[in-house]
Amino acid sequence: MVDNYSNSRGEETSQEVSKYYLLQPSLINELIRALRDDGYAVYGPVVRDGAIVYDELESASQLPVGLRDRQGPGQYRLEERGDGAFFGYVVGPYSWKRFLYPPRVKLLTVTSRGEVTVHNDWNGKMAFLAVRGCELAAIEVLDRVLMRGPYRDPVYSERRKNLFIVAVNCAEPGENCFCASMGTGPEARSGYDIALTEVLGDGVHYFVAGARTTEGERVLEKIGARRATDDEVSAASSVMKRSLTLFKKKLDVNGLKEEIYGSLESPVFTEVANRCLACANCTLVCPTCFCTNVEEVTDLEGKVAERWRRWDSCFNVDFSYIHGGSIRSSRMSRYRQWFTHKLATWVDQFGVMGCVGCGRCITWCPVGIDITEEAANIRRAQEVSAT
Ligand code: SF4
Ligand code: SF4
Structure with a gap:
């Protein structure tokens, strides 16, 4: 995967993590609040219909605390972990493309009076919480396809602008994960503002937050996170070393x-x-x-026609x-x-x-x-x- 990468705000994010901070669990709520106060709509994991999906967050109370997702070929179920982990699951049926490249978008409206309206008036600011390494790589892939190639998709590009990303390093891969063999995980590599590693066990529970952009540092300073000690950073590093030993699947991409x-x-x-x-x-x-696919629909009187784009396969x-x-x-x-x-x-x-x-x-x-x-x-x- 690509390593050198500029985020949507034009900041180069290919350098190493600049500073490490320590977040007690209560600061995750402060992080969400600070981003919302800065005008971001914050999206993150919530439980719905027996699965972990992504939706708008108002507070950390919506997070799937203490749950894991057991997966297999054609199988998915949520289970209690019994340890209070905030991010103790991997990925569910939703991906972040839902927000950057929505399943259904209105492109155009034409009336019988000849009025034509092109709809690309999205001007919000989004922050994604708990983006995994493989998902960062997926966003980079979509950037190449929809923003950096010969065809620039305005719907994607507008939503991609000003995106703030809080990544989460996967402490335990799922049964179907094979990101390690694809070079995309389990640790977030690039394209994020902050990456969290959850350290849990032996009576401790905290997050080591690596800031990779100045905006990431600013937000962590704003919520009052203190700098992490060398021992705390080393504990986070051990979590990720262990994670690499837990993969059950791989895809050999050589040749x-x-x-x-x-x-x-x-x-x-x-x-x-x-x-x-x-x-x-x-x-x-x-x-x-x-x-x-692109579809055109009219109202029953034939006065208004709309052009919609929707996901196809x-x-x-x-x-x-x-x-x-x-x-x-x-x-x-x-x-x-x-x-x-x-x-x-x-x-x-x-x-x-x-x-x-x-x-x-x-x-x-x-x-x-x-x-x-x-x-x-x-x-x-x-x-x-x-x-
Ligand atoms: S279309 Fe895809 S998900 Fe559906 S049965 Fe075929 S391989 Fe499986
Ligand atoms: S494993 Fe690969 S092909 Fe399958 S859903 Fe993930 S990115 Fe797509």
């Missing part, structure tokens, strides 16, 4: 692009297609998938409808399109993979199709055919 290009007719894709329901869940939960037959037919009518061709785009053609288009190793597509696939296993199957099938 993977070439292996995939050499496997487009592999029977592996046909086997996966026999299980895939083409439900599109994997693309909707993925933090980097960006495909959309390469798993939908109509997504590739061109000149009277879909060019990817089989489920095999649609799964292959998604898989090859994520892990191979995305690299040629944007210089990075379209997968950051968050594991969401594994958890939320109703039949438990696992991108890491399918990548390994592609390699195995290539090796067999070469012998």
Whole structure:
């Protein structure tokens, strides 16, 4: 993944963390309050419908304190941890793209009197709380696609402006996480203002906060956080070293692009297609998938027409409808399109993979199709055919 990176306020964030601060748990509420007082709408994790999702926060009382998310292929459930951890879960069905690149956006209104209104009047300020390393990498991927390439998406770019990011380093990866093998986690690498490491156990509970921007430092000073001692910083570092030993999944990316290009007719894709329901869940939960469709609707009197953009998916037959037919009518061709785009053609288009190793597509696939296993199957099938 890219390391040198300027945040949306134009500050270079590639330098190391400049200062470490110590936050007692009560200061997390002060952090939310300070950001709101500065005019940010603060979004962070809350529990809804049995899952941890992201929504607007008014106080720390909304956080999923003491919960963990048990995950497996096609499985997700919340459990009590019994230790009062503030950030003791990993990632749920929502990603931050929901706020930067909303599922449904009104682009244009036209009236029968000829009035045309282009809707791109968003001018808010957002702060995200508890962004994981893989999610920072996903935002960097979307920046490349939607803001820094030849096409600049105004909806994304406006929302991306003035974004303040509080990252959280993952002390325990989830069962489906493979960010370590993708180079995107479990520690936040770049593109944040503050990164928190939760230190919990042996009678202590505190957060070591690394500030990477002057704005991050300003906010931490404002809430009265004191500078962390060397021992406290070292305790946070131990938490992250332990985290690296807990991963159960990995995706071997060495030479993977070439292996995939050499496997487009592999029977592996046909086997996966026999299980895939083409439900599109994997693309909707993925933090980097960006495909959309544009629809026009009118009111019943025919006086007002609106143009809306909404998330779409390469798993939908109509997504590739061109000149009277879909060019990817089989489920095999649609799964292959998604898989090859994520892990191979995305690299040629944007210089990075379209997968950051968050594991969401594994958890939320109703039949438990696992991108890491399918990548390994592609390699195995290539090796067999070469012998
Ligand atoms: S492809 Fe799957 S694991 Fe990779 S970023 Fe998307 S949802 Fe996460
Ligand atoms: S979530 Fe699973 S079943 Fe649904 S489209 Fe994706 S791979 Fe197929």
